[in-house]
Amino acid sequence: MWPSRNRTETVTCLACGAERPRTEAREYDKHGDRWDRENKTFEYLCKPCHGELCHLPRDELEDLLVELEAGGRDRDGFLASYLSTVEERYGPLEERER
Template identity: 50%
Template sequence: MWRSRRNRDRRTVVCIACGDSVLREDAREYDKEGDRWDRRDKEFEHLCTDCDDEICHQPRDGLESLVLSIESDGLSQEEFLDRYADAVSDSAGPPEDG
């Protein structure tokens, strides 16, 4: 008889958000590139289900390149956030009527 899939992987992983150790089967894969379906040459990080439920699941196309383009050495958090807000508001189109 076949074993249950649920009992196959008893490894633990660490949630990158809260630091808790959880069973791999109970964790969610996190891919900073936003494309978890392209699995070639990737090592995924993991989130526990509670932390995964709290994050935004919207597409992140171009986010990393945007962040890299506005960050620099010695930039305070406030300066970074100001630059980020300016960059995002420049690229946003007009608000849609809802």
């Protein structure tokens, strides 16, 4: 039997930690492919946090974060490593005109 669509599932926003009804959240797929649902578990962002995100492509970002041990180091050390690695691989960080 299929689950009822009327049930209120509560999810936790991965950005701010707020618990919200599923209807007040957006799915987040760290692989950037939310349409392929086979064998996936989604995380969620509340609508305000989702609206504050940059919605540009994030090619290579997840792999870079894993490589630099994001979440496993102190904040300042991680940020210094991230900035130097990004600049080394992609060039200066100043904004470019489009």
